[in-house]
Amino acid sequence: MSGPADQALKQRASKVIPGGMYGHQSVSFLPPSAPQFFKRAEGAYLWDHDDKRYIDFMSAYGPNLFGYCHAQIDAAYTQQMQSIDVATGPTALMVDLAEAYADLVTHCDWSIFCKNGTDATSIALMIARAHRNKKKILMATGAYHGAAPWCTPMPAGTVADDRKHFIYYQYNDASSLRAAAEDAGEDLAGIFASPFKHDVLIDQELPNLEYAKAARQICDDKEAVLIIDDVRAGFRMERDCSWHSLGVEPDLSSWGKAIANGHPISCLMGSERTKKAASDIYTTGSFWFAGAAMAAALKTLEIIKTSDYIEHTVTLGTILRDGLNDIASKHSLNISQTGPVQMPLIMFNDDAGNRDMMVGTGFADGMIKGGAYFHHFHNMFINAAMTQDDITQTLELAQKVISSITTPQKA
Amino acid sequence: MSGPADQALKQRASKVIPGGMYGHQSVSFLPPSAPQFFKRAEGAYLWDHDDKRYIDFMSAYGPNLFGYCHAQIDAAYTQQMQSIDVATGPTALMVDLAEAYADLVTHCDWSIFCKNGTDATSIALMIARAHRNKKKILMATGAYHGAAPWCTPMPAGTVADDRKHFIYYQYNDASSLRAAAEDAGEDLAGIFASPFKHDVLIDQELPNLEYAKAARQICDDKEAVLIIDDVRAGFRMERDCSWHSLGVEPDLSSWGKAIANGHPISCLMGSERTKKAASDIYTTGSFWFAGAAMAAALKTLEIIKTSDYIEHTVTLGTILRDGLNDIASKHSLNISQTGPVQMPLIMFNDDAGNRDMMVGTGFADGMIKGGAYFHHFHNMFINAAMTQDDITQTLELAQKVISSITTPQKA
Numbered sequence: 001m002s003g004p005a006d007q008a009l010k011q012r013a014s015k016v017i018p019g020g021m022y023g024h025q026s027v028s029f030l031p032p033s034a035p036q037f038f039k040r041a042e043g044a045y046l047w048d049h050d051d052k053r054y055i056d057f058m059s060a061y062g063p064n065l066f067g068y069c070h071a072q073i074d075a076a077y078t079q080q081m082q083s084i085d086v087a088t089g090p091t092a093l094m095v096d097l098a099e100a101y102a103d104l105v106t107h108c109d110w111s112i113f114c115k116n117g118t119d120a121t122s123i124a125l126m127i128a129r130a131h132r133n134k135k136k137i138l139m140a141t142g143a144y145h146g147a148a149p150w151c152t153p154m155p156a157g158t159v160a161d162d163r164k165h166f167i168y169y170q171y172n173d174a175s176s177l178r179a180a181a182e183d184a185g186e187d188l189a190g191i192f193a194s195p196f197k198h199d200v201l202i203d204q205e206l207p208n209l210e211y212a213k214a215a216r217q218i219c220d221d222k223e224a225v226l227i228i229d230d231v232r233a234g235f236r237m238e239r240d241c242s243w244h245s246l247g248v249e250p251d252l253s254s255w256g257k258a259i260a261n262g263h264p265i266s267c268l269m270g271s272e273r274t275k276k277a278a279s280d281i282y283t284t285g286s287f288w289f290a291g292a293a294m295a296a297a298l299k300t301l302e303i304i305k306t307s308d309y310i311e312h313t314v315t316l317g318t319i320l321r322d323g324l325n326d327i328a329s330k331h332s333l334n335i336s337q338t339g340p341v342q343m344p345l346i347m348f349n350d351d352a353g354n355r356d357m358m359v360g361t362g363f364a365d366g367m368i369k370g371g372a373y374f375h376h377f378h379n380m381f382i383n384a385a386m387t388q389d390d391i392t393q394t395l396e397l398a399q400k401v402i403s404s405i406t407t408p409q410k411a
Numbered sequence: 412m413s414g415p416a417d418q419a420l421k422q423r424a425s426k427v428i429p430g431g432m433y434g435h436q437s438v439s440f441l442p443p444s445a446p447q448f449f450k451r452a453e454g455a456y457l458w459d460h461d462d463k464r465y466i467d468f469m470s471a472y473g474p475n476l477f478g479y480c481h482a483q484i485d486a487a488y489t490q491q492m493q494s495i496d497v498a499t500g501p502t503a504l505m506v507d508l509a510e511a512y513a514d515l516v517t518h519c520d521w522s523i524f525c526k527n528g529t530d531a532t533s534i535a536l537m538i539a540r541a542h543r544n545k546k547k548i549l550m551a552t553g554a555y556h557g558a559a560p561w562c563t564p565m566p567a568g569t570v571a572d573d574r575k576h577f578i579y580y581q582y583n584d585a586s587s588l589r590a591a592a593e594d595a596g597e598d599l600a601g602i603f604a605s606p607f608k609h610d611v612l613i614d615q616e617l618p619n620l621e622y623a624k625a626a627r628q629i630c631d632d633k634e635a636v637l638i639i640d641d642v643r644a645g646f647r648m649e650r651d652c653s654w655h656s657l658g659v660e661p662d663l664s665s666w667g668k669a670i671a672n673g674h675p676i677s678c679l680m681g682s683e684r685t686k687k688a689a690s691d692i693y694t695t696g697s698f699w700f701a702g703a704a705m706a707a708a709l710k711t712l713e714i715i716k717t718s719d720y721i722e723h724t725v726t727l728g729t730i731l732r733d734g735l736n737d738i739a740s741k742h743s744l745n746i747s748q749t750g751p752v753q754m755p756l757i758m759f760n761d762d763a764g765n766r767d768m769m770v771g772t773g774f775a776d777g778m779i780k781g782g783a784y785f786h787h788f789h790n791m792f793i794n795a796a797m798t799q800d801d802i803t804q805t806l807e808l809a810q811k812v813i814s815s816i817t818t819p820q821k822a
Contacts, residue, residue, distance in 0.1 A: 009503055016509035016521050018686050023695025025500050037503050041495040049503065058499040063697055069493060078489050082480060084452040086673040088469040088784060089436050092420055092448050092460065098427035110427050115526040115675060116696040122559055126568030135570050147694045148533055148559060150573075154693035157537030159546050161572040162561075231697075257697050262497040264526060264675045264698040275429050282565035283558045284434025285527040286474055286642075286668050287675035373499060 002027075002035040003050025009037045023147070024061055024378075031365030031376070041068035043385035046373060054373040055390050057344075059381035062232055062257035066303055067385025073261045073299045080295035091291035093298065100301055101269055105240050107249040108269035112278065114288050117231035118146030120254035120268040121192070123283050125150065127252060127270065128190030128225040130277040136184035138191040140171035142199040145192055145229050165189075171197040172205055174214035181218045190225035191215050193250075195233045195242030196339060201377045203347060204339030212248040219251065225274060231256040231266065235304055236313070236381070237340055241269075261300045265293035309384035310342070316391050317341030317382045323395040331406040333359075345379040359405065366401030367394075413438075413446040414461025420448045434558070435472055435789075442776030442787070452479035454796035457784060465784040466801045470792035473643055473668035477714055478796025484672045484710045491706035502702035504709065511712055512680055516651050518660040519680035523689065525699050528642035529557030531665035531679040532603070534694050536561065538663060538681065539601030539636040541688040547595035549602040551582035553610040556603055556640050576600075582608040583616055585625035592629045601636035602626050604661075606644045606653030607750060612788045614758060615750030623659040630662065636685060642667040642677065646715055647724070647792070648751055652680075672711045676704035720795035721753070727802050728752030728793045734806040742817040744770075756790040770816065777812030778805075 001007070013036070014020040020036075021027065027034045035048035044067060046056045056064070066073065084091055098111040114120055129135060145151045149162045167183050170176040171194070181188055193215050197205040219226040228250040233242050234257070241253045251274050256266030264287070270278055303309065318341045328335040334349035348359035360376035367374040372394045374380065412418070424447070425431040431447075432438065438445045446459035455478060457467045470476070477484065495502055509522040525531055540546060556562045560573045578594050581587040582605070592599055604626055608616040630637040639661040644653050645668070652664045662685050667677030675698070681689055714720065729752045739746040745760040759770035771787035778785035783805045785791065 009506055012506045012510070016506065016513050018521055018523060018681075019690035021501070022523055022690070023693070023699065025695070025700050027500070036500055037506075038495055038498050038500045039502065041498045046495075046499060056499050060497045060499050061697065063497050068495070068498065074492060077492070081485060081488070084449055084457075084479070086471050086474050086675075087449050087452045087457060087479065088467055088471050089438070089447055089449045089457075090432070091450065095420055095423045095427065095448075099423070102427050110429055112429060112433055115698065116530065118696060119527065126560060126563075128568075129570065130568035147696070149537060149561060152537075152693050157539075157541035157688070157692040159540065159576060161575045164572045165570060262698075262701075264497075264701065264704075266697070270429075277568070279430030279433070281568040282434070282563050284436070285529060285558070286472065286677070287526065287673075288434065289436050290673075290675065293675075 001032050003048065003052060005049035006035040006037055009049060031361050031368060033365050033368040043067040044383055044390055052371065054368070054371055055386070055394055056373045057380040057382070058373055058375055059383040060262055062381050063262035064381070064383045065235065065258035065300070066261050066309065067383060068262070070261055072303070073296050076299035077263055077292045077296040081292040085292040086287055086290040090289035091294070093291050093294040094289060097294045097297055100298060101267070104301070104305065105253070105269055106244055107241055107251070107253065107271050109272045110270050110275055110278065112268045113294065114266050114268070115264050115285055116146070117254065117256035117266050118148050118151070119285065120231060120256055120266045121145045121151065121229055122148055123268045123281070124227045124252045124254050126281045126283065127274055127277045128227060130280050131189065131225050131274055132223050134187045134189040134224070135165040136187045137166050137189055138169055138177065138180045138184065139166055140192070140194065140197070141168045143171065143192065143194050144199065172208050172211045174210045177211060177214050178218065181222065188222045188224045190227055191219060192227050192229055194229050195237065198232060198339060198343070198379050203336055204345045204379060206340070207243070207246065209246060212243055212246050216248050225252055226250040228253040230254060233343065234259065236342055237310070239304055239310070259300060260293050260297040263293040263296035265297050307384070312384055313342035313382040316386055316388065317344060319388065319391050320344065320394065323391070324398055327395070327399050327402050331402050333402060333406055339379055342382045343379045362405045363401055366404060367397060370397040370401060372397055412443050414459065414463060416460035417446040417448055420460060442772050442779060444776050444779040454478040455794055455801055463782065465779070465782055466797070466805055467784045468791040468793070469784055469786055470794040471673055473792050474673035475792070475794045476646065476669035476711070477672050477720065478794060479673070481672055483714070484707050487710035488674050488703045488707040491703040496703040497698055497701040501700035502705070504702050504705040505700060508705045508708055511709060512678070515712070515716065516664070516680055517655055518652055518662070518664065518682050520683045521681050521686055521689065523679045524705065525677050525679070526675050526696055527557070528665065528667035528677050529559050529562065530696065531642060531667055531677045532556045532562065532640055533559055534679045534692070535638045535663045535665050537692045537694065538685055538688045539638060541691050542600065542636050542685055543634050545598045545600040545635070546576040547598045548577050548600055549580055549588065549591045549595065550577055551603070551605065551608070552579045554582065554603065554605050555610065583619050583622045585621045588622060588625050589629065592633065599633045599635045601638055602630060603638050603640055605640050606648065609643060609750060609754065609790050614747055615756045615790060617751070618654070618657065620657060623654055623657050627659050636663060637661040639664040641665060644754065645670065647753060648721070650715055650721070670711060671704050671708040674704040674707035676708050718795070723795055724753035724793040727797055727799065728755060730799065730802050731755065731805065734802070735809055738806070738810050738813050742813050744813060744817055750790055753793045754790045773816045774812055777815060778808060781808040781812060783808055
């Protein structure tokens with residue numbers, strides 16, 4: 001169980017927040033030791049209200065790329081806030097940032113800035129449909145593209161008509177994708193693809209080239225729009241759109257989370273081909289033109305371009321993955337570590353088919369108790385503020401936790 | 412035409428931003444003198460990139476309630492950012508803020524925090540449908556409730572199915588509302604109502620009591636959910652939900668824009684009756700749990716509760732309205748000033764039916780040229796940082812502008 005201060009806050013929250021908490025930050029499906037509230041964040045660490053410190057492997061579910069309370073990025077935010085943030089029009093930073101993305105991201109010729117990842121995917125949906133005035137959208141079964149009525153993973157409060165023109169395919173299965181495109185006939189507006197398969201509760205999968213190329217080819221053949229939803233993985237795998245090294249460029253890519261290291265901004269980038277449709281749709285938000293988050297995004301981009309942060313998180317992720325494999329192997333525990341090493345998902349094969357996920361829950365519970373905030377069914381995120389020492393401590397802890405969950409307790 | 416620095420920025424923007432700018436902050440429908448970009452904001456004033464100063468009557472289209480770069484509110488934001496902002500879980504401020512709203516706003520028992528006004532209205536839509544698992548939603552013709560596929564005022568990129576279960580009624584017309592409810596039959600999920608009619612391009616209207624009471628009664632009779640969309644007007648008319656003084660309380664109210672004086676946060680408030688449905692739906696966003704905007708919202712709320720800001724903006728709005736009426740009358744100009752004085756809309760009856768709105772555009776163009784940022788078809792917002800001196804200067808300017816557009820020029 002989380003500490004008494006956290007329990008007291010949860011008690012208060014249950015009165016004034018539906019379900020005590022909502023959305024992806026609710027701990028209702030997490031192990032009992034997971035605190036619901038945090039009081040301080042710095043670099044790779046979080047502190048809860050009982051003053052317990054955690055090495056945070058969730059990185060705010062993605063936004064924390066370079067460390068919490070990053071001095072330079074936060075200074076950029078604050079400094080801009082002191083001259084102009086939200087106003088009756090945008091600042092010049094909006095042009096600077098759109099130019100900077102067009103320079104860096106291969107397929108990007110223009111940007112639309114917004115606040116939520118769901119804004120960027122919703123705008124992508126609208127542009128795909130406006131492009132040739134078609135309706136059908138292909139999406140991979142189980143893929144997460146946001147939490148608006150058209151895409152929320154839980155149907156409560158939505159109507160079937162919200163998803164009437166969506167056709168589902170199996171990620172990484174080119175023939176399933178082709179069959180879905182066939183179903184769409186002449187009405188195919190676009191294809192949503194995650195940069196890799198990062199659904200919750202199941203092993204992650206990197207994209208295979210046949211699938212990625214099929215997605216591009218179908219969109220070319222049918223005048224449809226290929227959308228990479230890079231909200232979660234953007235700038236964590238590449239200093240470009242995440243399919244760039246595969247040699248496949250989308251027409252649209254949605255970004256969010258880490259692009260300003262946690263400051264609130266998301267973005268839809270697009271190629272010249274879709275610019276007309278992008279100017280035909282109407283979408284907006286009260287805070288979308290605010291300058292401070294754009295200043296933070298520009299500073300974040302500077303660090304993305306000039307530091308070895310990806311390589312650093314890959315190094316740490318590799319040490320973590322190898323170390324956990326060693327420990328599991330020594331304890332004859334069958335674990336499955338999938339996805340890019342810097343965005344790890346750790347599942348326990350003994351949990352397969354068991355809804356209680358007893359092993360995974362027990363492991364995550366032990367890790368959190370020991371001061372490493374782990375998740376047992378959502379991919380985690382290594383951030384660049386982490387050190388080898390953090391990983392060493394985490395592996396030492398994992399050794400103890402795995403021993404405790406694999407060694408039968410004395411009666 | 413705006414100045415050369417603004418023109419240069421617009422030129423750059425046209426290459427990397429669809430349409431040169433999108434959404435409500437695009438100047439494409441504004442008079443030629445309106446600058447697209449701003450460089451500095453302070454109190455009631457804005458400066459463009461040609462160093463021209465404006466008394467800003469748009470207040471960022473609503474968010475600026477107490478003045479740009481408000482020292483105390485911005486300090487609350489920055490201070491919170493230095494300890495924890497976005498993280499792997501929320502901060503205790505989320506509970507503090509939800510409790511504070513439940514204390515102040517009569518119908519409010521709980522809150523869900525989000526980023527865009529559209530988030531709050533979209534969540535309201537989902538909760539209304541989840542409440543008794545019904546589908547039909549009544550909305551006033553021409554009312555703005557956001558810019559997602561289900562509510563954007565322009566159809567490009569949407570499909571008819573996005574709006575399949577919406578039934579439209581005439582604002583302020585109880586019999587039209589009752590007829591729409593009749594159409595919905597047993598499937599009525601909810602009614603959206605703006606706090607007053609604040610559609611673009613037409614006169615504003617305060618709500619009549621018969622209409623407001625009918626909305627409440629229909630929802631009570633049919634187990635439907637009454638939603639006040641207070642995103643634009645919240646805390647500008649009342650220190651409570653905007654229908655409170657009418658004696659009509661909604662089940663849900665959506666808020667945004669001004670609640671943190673421009674810092675990015677929006678909110679859906681609800682009554683106990685809808686709390687179960689609110690906990691059944693799934694919605695979330697990467698930055699919804701961030702602490703800094705909540706700290707700013709708490710500081711803003713403190714000023715809302717302890718200052719005479721509403722009364723001040725009503726005083727200034729009254730002086731402006733009376734003054735403009737006097738000037739127009741002297742020049743035999745037929746003007747229509749509607750809505751709450753602190754959220755004025757100024758229309759020219761000679762423009763009625765004329766799509767070019769020649770008089771209104773000319774008036775706004777002259778005002779902007781003279782340093783008062785006016786809008787000719789969207790309601791404006793008086794903010795509490797404005798002074799009587801600002802209004803006096805604005806009226807002196809209006810006198811000159813109206814003279815110039817009503818006196819025939821010598822050949």
